[in-house]
Amino acid sequence: DQQVKQNSPSLSVQEGRISILNCDYTNSMFDYFLWYKKYPAEGPTFLISISSIKDKNEDGRFTVFLNKSAKHLSLHIVPSQPGDSAVYFCAASRSGGYQKVTFGIGTKLQVIP
């Protein structure tokens, strides 16, 4: 049972345009959400996070939006660059406890020069 769903396995975007990666979750106990980026032959690296007390968090070109009522979050990358081409994982956890992060299956982003 996938509690964190990334329904788009891949996405292609032109360089300079906006990339929007989507994620849905089913477990209403999740209140902390993260995005990780993974290049081939490397482990995932943390990108950005958001707590459920917020609906938006921004870090440079990356912005994460959270819609709690829809149990949906999205990652916006503006402007997209070829170096952003990677697999992006959405992840969720319950704050206040020990680490047990639930990941989605990932979305492969290709930014075309």
Add this chain to the structure above:
Amino acid sequence: KAGVTQTPRYLIKTRGQQVTLSCSPISGHRSVSWYQQTPGQGLQFLFEYFSETQRNKGNFPGRFSGRQFSNSRSEMNVSTLELGDSALYLCASSLQGASTDTQYFGPGTRLTVL
């Protein structure tokens, strides 16, 4: 500061064998988590260790086990290997293992079971 290291990077085993994977966390990090990554399932949580104690466990059979040493290094063991165990095994370390701590991942161990 050195990152998370995992050894070996690649491993080929046959069904029925057992395997041990190793993870050295970032210096000062006391929590180590293990994940299995497969194409159709994404990253699935195996277990988390802190101060040599398993604090959390995912939904994997008892063939998957782990331990953590006093220097925070961790090992993961899979016994009686099955074809479906072929995957990338990732470990991640964090300072205290709180659910909002940032995890830093190693490059993974690619296990192939023939």
